[in-house]
Amino acid sequence: QSALTQPASVSGSPGQSINISCTGTSSDVGTYNLVSWYQQHPGKAPKLMIFEVTKRFSGVSNRFSGSKSANTASLTISRLQTEDDADYYCSSYAGRSTVLFGGGTKLTVL
């Protein structure tokens, strides 16, 4: 099992939209609709934002949305705000009761 692939960094200006990709294989992202996205600020625990590919967790802004096509999942953040500046991680169920995480993407809001 290898970690899911995410871009190391993305950036955007306040008010813009950005996408973060999460690429796996046909054994994980491509087979299961069990992709989650997490936001992590420095020194803090990760926070669940999206689960089961498209579902927003309780209290999460509707500016955050998730999607999937084949072996790649995506997180879209619209109308960027300065507080969105953080690290973002994807995860996927990978069969046999195992979970894979992505390497993480640092989002800079310029």
Next chain:
Amino acid sequence: QVQLQESGPGLVKPSQTLSLTCTVSGGSISGGAYYWSWIRQHPGKGLEWIGYIYYSGSSYYNPSLKSRVTMSADTSKNQFSLKLTSVTAADTAVYYCARDGWGRTGGFNFWGQGTLVTVSS
């Protein structure tokens, strides 16, 4: 609101066993079909899933760590634990305990604050 809190030594010597406990409050580890996990984060790096434990004792581990990991649950104390044997400097990380909100899906909706464990002599 479910809360999780990790506890255990912050410093472990190489070749010894790392032992951590996660205490759950605001809910029972045996209530509902929840699986409880340990996840770690090496300094400045990404997240790594370590394994799942169910309150009954059923467990599932990351294949890359399976030979060194044991998880257990104590329903009387509402706690679950991690043991990682034969540690090296590569096991230095922040260790988080978390709850999967929907079975074994990778959707961790509650997390502890994390505890830094350093492996050093």
